[in-house]
Amino acid sequence: MAGHSQFKNIMHRKGRQDAVKSKMFSKLAREITVAAKMGVPEPDMNPRLRLAINAAKAQSMPKDNIQRAINKAAGADTENYDEVRYEGYGPGGVALIVEALTDNRNRSASNVRAAFTKAGGALGETGSVSFMWDRVGEIYYAADAASADKVMEAAIEAGADDVESDDEGHTIYCAFEAVGEVSKALEGALGEAESVKVIWKPKNTVPVDEERAQSLMKLVATLEDDDDVQNVYANFEVDDATLARLSAA
Numbered sequence: 001m002a003g004h005s006q007f008k009n010i011m012h013r014k015g016r017q018d019a020v021k022s023k024m025f026s027k028l029a030r031e032i033t034v035a036a037k038m039g040v041p042e043p044d045m046n047p048r049l050r051l052a053i054n055a056a057k058a059q060s061m062p063k064d065n066i067q068r069a070i071n072k073a074a075g076a077d078t079e080n081y082d083e084v085r086y087e088g089y090g091p092g093g094v095a096l097i098v099e100a101l102t103d104n105r106n107r108s109a110s111n112v113r114a115a116f117t118k119a120g121g122a123l124g125e126t127g128s129v130s131f132m133w134d135r136v137g138e139i140y141y142a143a144d145a146a147s148a149d150k151v152m153e154a155a156i157e158a159g160a161d162d163v164e165s166d167d168e169g170h171t172i173y174c175a176f177e178a179v180g181e182v183s184k185a186l187e188g189a190l191g192e193a194e195s196v197k198v199i200w201k202p203k204n205t206v207p208v209d210e211e212r213a214q215s216l217m218k219l220v221a222t223l224e225d226d227d228d229v230q231n232v233y234a235n236f237e238v239d240d241a242t243l244a245r246l247s248a249a
Helices: 006-018 021-038 047-058 063-072 105-118 148-158 176-190 210-225 240-248
Strands: 082-089 095-102 122-124 133-142 162-165 169-175 195-202 229-234
Touching: 021 047, 021 063, 021 095, 021 229, 047 063, 047 176, 047 195, 082 105, 095 105, 095 210, 105 122, 105 210, 133 176, 148 162, 148 169, 148 176, 169 176, 176 195, 195 229, 210 229, 210 240
Parallel strands: none
Antiparallel strands: 082 095, 082 122, 095 229, 133 169, 133 195, 162 169
């Protein structure tokens, strides 16, 4: 099994400390509305909508907000959002993938390009870095959900591909097409997951020092602060000592 992603863990902690709830809920609602509009407004019959609702529940989004976002998909005045993926390189040759839902492609592209340029990076063409990643399902459980051995056993039974456990929790990976089936099987064995989503998982990571890690984290934060940006992925890692200093900052 692969080692845990230090970058993922530190951004997970930073996100919990710094995220603005209203902005987070707005992005979650947008994904719910788009998912409901692209399929049927029933989560049992719409896998993307089910994942979007699960993600919203994991962030304690009120049920009324979730239902309003679903209902909005049926409205005649609903905005039309395009799914856009941006790819590029940040400081130190670190690759980034940025996913957006936007009603103005020009605005989004300009904002994302400006963020990359300011950080000393460069935006590339679609496909310029995504070949270095795998599209997978990610299911996350808190550390107290079960022991690492029990999670491993449950993941194997559910048909998962990989498990990473540490003091923070358990991250289970599977083929993105099977995320619904695997998460349902895991729920029967371990209870409801803290989060279930489809992500970009880097095949390899780039080691960076503390200064570069700070620059990259600032770039990621700038991108995530943009209203159109839904998700940001980066393939860098830091050593344990640097990770501890950044976590304490």
